[in-house]
Amino acid sequence: MSETVPQHAHCHICGKAIPLKETLCSDACKQQYTTLLRRRKIIMYIMYGSIFAIIAIILLSSGSL
Template identity: 40%
Template structure:
């Protein structure tokens, strides 16, 4: 029988998935800034979606009043 290999306590980077030893969420500053950029992009997309939905709701309400 072969011996079990002990894997040291580690974390995985939230951006690239690379395993690293430490308590941070990211393996490097590059991954941290990359993730921040992706989060900002998703926030902008959500704001645009919310704005479009609000415009559609307003149009539907005004169209309902006219009819």
């Protein structure tokens, strides 16, 4: 049962079928997507920051021993 579906992509937010060159279906999804990206970037900065802090703490505590 392989129906020939025309080439399409899916909205990154709601998963709706959209034209191939599109990534999002509506302005609402676009807004949600940018918010999501911004939040993800902030989380990444926090993660890198805490990893750096942990490494710094390990280095500092091992250096003082």
